[in-house]
Amino acid sequence: xxxxxxxxxxxxxxxxxxxxxLGGVDLDVRAGEVHCLLGQNGAGKSTLIKVLxxxxxxxxxxxxxxxxxxxxxxxxxxxxxxxxxxxxxxDLVPHLSVAENVFLGHELSRGGLTQRQRTNNIxxxxxxxxxxxxISPNRLVGDLSPAGQQVVSMARALSHDTxxxxxxxxxxxxxxxxxxxxxxxxRGLTAEGVAIVYISHRLEEIRAIGDRITVLKDGVTVATGLxxxxxxxxxxxxxxxxxxxxxVFPERSAEQRDRGAPVLEVRGLAHAxxxxxxxxxxxxxxxxxxxxxxGAGRSEILETVYGARRASAGTVAVDGKPLRRGxxxxxxxxxxxxxxxxxxxxxxLLDEAVFKNVxxxxxxxxxxxxxxxxxxxxREAEALTTSLDVRPTGVTRAVRTLSGGNQQKIVLARWLxxxxxxxLLDEPTRGVDVGARSEIxxxxxxxxxxxxxxxxxxxxIEEVLGLADRVLVVRExxxxxxSAATAIDEATVLDLxxxxxxxx
Amino acid sequence: xxxxxxxxxxxALHTATPQSSLAAVMGSGVGRNLGLVxxxxxxxxxxxxxxxxxxxxVDNLLTILRLASVIGVVSIGMTFVITAGHIDLSVGAIAALxxxxxxxxxxxxxxxxxxxxVMVGTALLVGVACGLVNGLLxxxxxxxxxxxxxxxxASARGLAEIIADRRTxxxxxxxFADFFRADLIGIPMLVWMFALVSVIGWVLLNRTTFGRxxxxxxGNPEAARLAGINVRRHTVMIFGLxxxxxxxxxxxITARTTTGSSTHGTLWELDAIAAVVIGGTLLSGGRGTIVGxxxxxxxxxxxxxxxxxxxxxxxxxxxxxxxxxVVAVLLQQRLAGRSSxxx
Numbered sequence: 001x002x003x004x005x006x007x008x009x010x011x012x013x014x015x016x017x018x019x020x021x022l023g024g025v026d027l028d029v030r031a032g033e034v035h036c037l038l039g040q041n042g043a044g045k046s047t048l049i050k051v052l053x054x055x056x057x058x059x060x061x062x063x064x065x066x067x068x069x070x071x072x073x074x075x076x077x078x079x080x081x082x083x084x085x086x087x088x089x090x091d092l093v094p095h096l097s098v099a100e101n102v103f104l105g106h107e108l109s110r111g112g113l114t115q116r117q118r119t120n121n122i123x124x125x126x127x128x129x130x131x132x133x134x135i136s137p138n139r140l141v142g143d144l145s146p147a148g149q150q151v152v153s154m155a156r157a158l159s160h161d162t163x164x165x166x167x168x169x170x171x172x173x174x175x176x177x178x179x180x181x182x183x184x185x186x187r188g189l190t191a192e193g194v195a196i197v198y199i200s201h202r203l204e205e206i207r208a209i210g211d212r213i214t215v216l217k218d219g220v221t222v223a224t225g226l227x228x229x230x231x232x233x234x235x236x237x238x239x240x241x242x243x244x245x246x247x248v249f250p251e252r253s254a255e256q257r258d259r260g261a262p263v264l265e266v267r268g269l270a271h272a273x274x275x276x277x278x279x280x281x282x283x284x285x286x287x288x289x290x291x292x293x294x295g296a297g298r299s300e301i302l303e304t305v306y307g308a309r310r311a312s313a314g315t316v317a318v319d320g321k322p323l324r325r326g327x328x329x330x331x332x333x334x335x336x337x338x339x340x341x342x343x344x345x346x347x348x349l350l351d352e353a354v355f356k357n358v359x360x361x362x363x364x365x366x367x368x369x370x371x372x373x374x375x376x377x378x379r380e381a382e383a384l385t386t387s388l389d390v391r392p393t394g395v396t397r398a399v400r401t402l403s404g405g406n407q408q409k410i411v412l413a414r415w416l417x418x419x420x421x422x423x424l425l426d427e428p429t430r431g432v433d434v435g436a437r438s439e440i441x442x443x444x445x446x447x448x449x450x451x452x453x454x455x456x457x458x459x460x461i462e463e464v465l466g467l468a469d470r471v472l473v474v475r476e477x478x479x480x481x482x483s484a485a486t487a488i489d490e491a492t493v494l495d496l497x498x499x500x501x502x503x504x
Numbered sequence: 505x506x507x508x509x510x511x512x513x514x515x516a517l518h519t520a521t522p523q524s525s526l527a528a529v530m531g532s533g534v535g536r537n538l539g540l541v542x543x544x545x546x547x548x549x550x551x552x553x554x555x556x557x558x559x560x561x562v563d564n565l566l567t568i569l570r571l572a573s574v575i576g577v578v579s580i581g582m583t584f585v586i587t588a589g590h591i592d593l594s595v596g597a598i599a600a601l602x603x604x605x606x607x608x609x610x611x612x613x614x615x616x617x618x619x620x621x622v623m624v625g626t627a628l629l630v631g632v633a634c635g636l637v638n639g640l641l642x643x644x645x646x647x648x649x650x651x652x653x654x655x656x657x658a659s660a661r662g663l664a665e666i667i668a669d670r671r672t673x674x675x676x677x678x679x680f681a682d683f684f685r686a687d688l689i690g691i692p693m694l695v696w697m698f699a700l701v702s703v704i705g706w707v708l709l710n711r712t713t714f715g716r717x718x719x720x721x722x723g724n725p726e727a728a729r730l731a732g733i734n735v736r737r738h739t740v741m742i743f744g745l746x747x748x749x750x751x752x753x754x755x756x757i758t759a760r761t762t763t764g765s766s767t768h769g770t771l772w773e774l775d776a777i778a779a780v781v782i783g784g785t786l787l788s789g790g791r792g793t794i795v796g797x798x799x800x801x802x803x804x805x806x807x808x809x810x811x812x813x814x815x816x817x818x819x820x821x822x823x824x825x826x827x828x829x830v831v832a833v834l835l836q837q838r839l840a841g842r843s844s845x846x847x
Contacts, residue, residue, distance in 0.1 A: 308730060332732030346730050349723045351790060360720055360731045363713045370712045414731065 005064070006031040006195050007052075007083075007164055012061035014047055021047040022058070023219040027197075029164065034186060034196045036206045036228070038240060039216035045199055048216065049166050052197070053085040054078035066163075084157030085166040090149050094142030099123040101141050102156045126155040130185050145295075146173035147181075154185065165189065166197040171205055175293045183209050203233055215239040248438050249466035250445035252486075261320075263453035264336075264422045266305055269314030274300045275477035278314070282422065282453040287444065289468030289485065290457045292497050297477040298457040299341055302424045305455075306338045307331040318422060332361060337415030339408065341426040341457075347411045348399050355381035355395035357410050362418045384413045388443060405436025412443060423447060425456045429463065441467055461493045473497060536784045536836070540799035547806045555813035564809065566692060572805035573698030574756045575775050576798065579783075580705040581749030582776040583797045587709070588742050589722035589789025590649035594638060594656035595750050595776055596769030601664040602630040602754035607673040607764025620680035627758070628751035634660055635747015639740035649743075657773070664766035673764040684759030694756050701752065706794040718742060722789030778825065779804055782832035803828070 005028040014022040022044045029035045039045050050056040052063075054072035062069055065081055072078045078085075092101050099119045100107075108115045108122075123137040132151045135144070141152055150170060157165055167186075171179045186196055186209055200206060206213065210228040214221060215236065222239050266280040275297035282288050290298045303309045305316050310326030317323065318334040340346035349357055358381040359366060366377045381395045388409045390402070399410055408428060415423055428444065429437045444467060448454050458464050464471055465485050473481040473496040481488075481496050551559035558564065578595050585592045605611065606627040615622040634656060641652040675681050684693050709715035717738050720728040729735045750769075757768050781787055782803065783796030804825065811821040 306730075328729055329732050329734045338730055340730055345724070346726050348727055349720055349790075351723060352719070356716065356720075360716070360728075360733070363716060367713045370714060371707075372711055372713060372716060374711075 004031075004067075005029060006066060008064040009048075009052070010062055010064075012048065012051060012058045012063075014051060014056055014058050021219055022051070024221070025061070025216065025219070026221045026224055027214050028225065029195045029197060031163070031195050032190045032193045033211040034190060034198050034209050036210040036213045037197055037199045037216065038206070038213055038236060043216040043240075044219040045216055046168070047219075049085055049168060049197070049199070052078065052083060052166060054083075079160050082161055082163035083166070084160060084162040084164070086150070086153045086157060086168065086170065088168045088172060090146075090153050092141045092149055092152060094140065096141060097138050098127075098135060098141055098144075098152050098155075099137035101152055102126065102137075102159050104156070106160070122159070123155060126158050127151065129158070129188070130154055131181055131188075147175075147178040150174070150182075151185075162194060164195045164197065166199075168199045170198075171200055171202060175295065179205070203236065248441075250438075250442045252445075252469060263319060264305070264455070265315075265317045265320070267315045267317075269301070269304060269316065270312050271297075271300055271304050271309055272312040275304075275474070276313075278479055280305075280455070280472065280479075282455060284421075284451045284453055285448050286470065287448050287454040287456060287468045289464035289471045290455065290474055291461055291464040291471055291493050292474035293459070296474045296497065298474050299426050301474070302338065302426050302455065302457055303340075305331075306336055306424055308338070332418070332420075335419075335421035336424065337361070337418060337420035337422070338424045339411045339415070339426060339428060341430065343404070343407055343411060343431065348407060350400040351398050353396045354385060354390070354399055354402075354410060357399050358384060358395070358413045358417055361414050365417075380417065381413070384417060385409070388413055388416075389439070403433070403436070404431040405433060405440060408432055408436075408440055409443065412440075412447070416447070420452065422453045423455070425454065427458055428456060429458070429460075461490050461497075465490060465493065537793070537795050537799060539835070540783065540796060540803065544799060544803050544806065547803060547810060551806065551810040551813065555810065559810065559813050564813075566695070568802075568805050568809050569695045569698075570692050570760070571809075572801050573692075573694040574753050574760065575772060575779070575805070576698045576801040577701045577749050577753045577756065578772055579776040579779045579797050579801050580701050580794060581746035582773075582780050583705065583783070583785050583792050583794055584709065584718055584742050585649070585746050586777070586780050586785050586787060587722045587789060587792030588718045588739065589725065590642060590739070590742070591777070591787075592638065592649065592653045592743065592746050593773045594634065594653040594660055595746065595753075596772030597657045597660035597664070598631055598634040598747060598750040599754040599757065599769035599772065600766050601634065601660040601667075602627040602751050603758045603764040603768045604664040604668045604673065604766055605630045605764075606754065607675055607758060608667060609673075612675070612677050615677045615680065620677045620683065623677060623680050623758075624755050627754045628748060631747040631749070631751025631754060632744050633747065635744045635750065636740060638747070639743030642743065643736035643739035661766060668764065668766045670766065675758060675762045675764065681759055681762050684755065685762075694760060697752065697756060701749065702794060702798050709792055709794055714738075714741070719790060719792065722786075722792070724790070775804065778829050782829060784836060 007027070007029040009025065009027045012022050012025040013020070025044065025048055027035075027037075027048070037045050037048070047056060051058050052072070054075045054077050057073065063072060064070075070081060072081065072083070093104065096104070099116075102123045103119055108119050120137040124133070127133055127135050127137070130151050132148070135148055135151060141149060144152065150173065154165070170182060174182060186198075190196060198206070198210060206228060213226040213228055213231060213236065214224040215226070216222065217240060261283070262281045263284050264280070264282040266278060269278040269280075270276040278301055280288065290301065292298045300309060304311050307323065307326055307328045307330060315322050316331075318336060321334065323334055324330045344350060349360070355378045359377045363372065366373050378395050385395060386393065390406050390409050390413070399407060402410065425444065429440055432440060444454060444456070456464065456467055465488070468485045471483060471485045471488060471493070472479050473493055475497055578599065582592060582595065606623040611623055611626050638649070638653050638656050641647045641655075642649045645652070686693050688696055709718065717728070717733050720731070720733060721735050721738055725735055753772075754768070758764050761768075779800035780797050781800075783793055783798070783800035785792040785796060807824060807828070808821055811818075811824070
């Protein structure tokens with residue numbers, strides 16, 4: 001690592017109609033370092049990396065690259081300069097092969113014909129350099145796992161002469177083993193002198209891989225070049241939020257009191273090839289957590305209980321009444337609600353008004369002979385969103401304009417409106433910034449206290465243990481452990497999800 | 505949280521301040537319709553300037569409206585399918601089949617024995633049945649609507665030709681022709697029908713659970729499904745609704761021409777889609793406007809009338825139509841892009 005900056009951005013300002021997304025950002029990155037970019041959702045990280053990728057042009061500020069001031073007028077200009085960006089939503093073409101994706105836009109050709117053999121050889125070398133020689137250049141990208149697709153994206157970045165690689169939350173789609181491999185790749189690249197800009201919400205990853213940190217807040221740099229090893233977590237959280245604690249879990253309600261009849265009963269539920277033999281009983285007022293790795297079948301269990309996937313065996317009953325398999329609207333009528341993992345694509349009508357999103361599952365309540373009483377809809381949605389402290393207020397604004405945490409509240413409000421008996425939460429705090437998390441936790445607990453049976457799936461073990469009363473550990477499609485949340489610690493759960501057994 | 509919400513509120517304040525630019529107004533629903541009204545007025549001014557009294561007469565105005573009404577009813581139905589994220593290419597063919605079926609010798613004989621309403625009932629039933637078949641193929645057969653309705657386009661028109669034996673069938677039931685060709689308070693029955701269908705369509709789309717679900721299904725089918733909406737059943741109902749509109753349009757065209765023919769409704773699908781799209785309904789689904797569609801239909805019909813009044817060829821007319829579609833969509837994209845830009 002040298003001290004001479006490879007990249008120096010200073011005073012970057014970017015305005016969109018009505019919004020000042022960046023209000024003066026400074027960032028300097030040295031060759032061969034991993035520079036972490038921290039900030040809450042909406043702090044301006046995405047806008048900043050889009051400026052760096054040439055996708056947005058800054059209104060003010062300078063970019064000095066390798067000692068010379070440059071302007072990145074287009075994505076191609078950035079790539080030519082040696083800056084490659086790997087976005088969270090991977091921009092690959094699923095129906096093309098790995099090799100075709102890597103060289104998309106700069107295909108190797110002679111006389112207008114593509115040189116398949118040469119392309120494949122180069123791609124094979126790139127994949128080997130990334131530690132994934134097992135991926136064949138001829139495979140279709142759509143057949144690869146998210147981790148594999150990420151590797152292809154990185155290979156594409158390296159197929160250009162890349163000197164700075166921007167990774168936007170690369171670990172979001174990866175499990176622990178894959179993250180370790182990613183870190184190995186990153187270390188290999190930095191050893192070759194490539195600079196990395198690494199964006200992540202997970203502080204432990206930043207500790208593991210980062211060299212220096214820049215913190216953004218409200219579109220402004222609040223700290224830059226902090227050495228990772230000497231900066232305590234509390235300081236980072238304080239910089240990001242203006243406060244000094246991360247998040248707190250709500251008090252559990254009265255000690256494991258004798259709960260009433262079970263609300264949700266799942267017996268022997270199976271989905272061929274994904275999970276099997278799942279038994280799950282949730283009482284009124286109880287929060288049950290499902291812990292496990294991504295791909296262990298947790299989300300699939302929730303979706304099958306909800307009827308969004310058709311079970312191959314087993315039964316789901318609410319209040320003793322069995323549900324028909326594979327029917328979401330029956331499940332909803334029986335009183336089940338789901339807050340899906342992909343809130344934006346599965347949960348919300350982003351361009352529609354808040355109140356329409358809140359009432360969408362209980363429209364019949366506001367309808368007489370099919371005619372909707374919009375006044376009543378808006379009044380009740382208003383009352384509900386106010387009680388959930390959704391900000392900014394106003395039920396006619398489009399949901400798209402709300403932050404992640406407030407969008408999640410809208411999804412929860414939908415099921416509150418419906419007065420559901422069972423609430424299934426899939427990664428309830430994904431994309432929710434640190435500050436809003438504890439609010440979501442509080443809300444989930446208060447729902448349980450009102451008698452709702454809650455099931456929570458989360459990749460963050462801490463979240464499952466902190467929020468739930470009872471914990472089920474899922475590994476490779478089977479429940480391997482069940483206990484009270486207070487009777488188990490994070491390390492044990494981690495061992496269970498990795499090894500499938502409690503260490504001796 | 506508090507920090508974050510302050511930020512969002514700040515952003516909201518920014519957007520709430522009047523941008524005082526045309527773009528802000530034009531980006532809104534009302535503004536879009538206003539733009540269409542302006543376009544329509546411009547067309548009328550051109551009509552008056554070039555054809556004078558021939559254009560500005562009451563008779564000509566009623567002619568424009570009468571022509572607009574048939575394709576208008578189809579376009580209202582098309583607005584629903586497109587809002588729901590689908591497309592229906594078979595509207596013209598369904599109308600042709602319905603018009604042939606309701607004018608067969610058997611149907612007309614029965615109508616003379618009982619009541620001319622039998623012919624109307626036949627047309628509507630044929631329309632709805634074809635629509636439901638489309639809907640079932642799309643929703644439960646998993647065939648994309650473009651293909652399913654393309655198949656319906658071919659087979660419905662083919663069936664119409666078989667039934668009519670490629671001959672034009674004359675309407676002999678006087679009651680039928682008399683009723684639909686009559687004027688009510690000086691305005692043709694067909695125009696009344698178009699107005700009624702438009703009003704019902706508007707209420708259905710904007711004030712009922714059916715309309716809300718249509719928008720939800722078109723905007724994000726997965727989210728709609730997970731919110732508990734029976735997306736498949738709703739899709740079937742939407743195609744059934746378009747079929748009904750085609751049945752109504754078949755009655756109208758049959759009455760207007762006093763014939764049932766397998767050549768009725770040729771290229772209606774394109775006219776209807778064009779009217780819906782320049783009206784402001786998103787082709788990708790999730791946003792629909794009945795008022796826009798009505799204005800779109802009127803713009804196209806007025807345009808043809810201006811061309812006819814000036815003795816210009818129908819080829820020139822087609823070119824102008826194409827240009828209008830491109831310009832309208834380009835304008836909409838610009839405005840939409842400017843008004844919905846976020847970080």
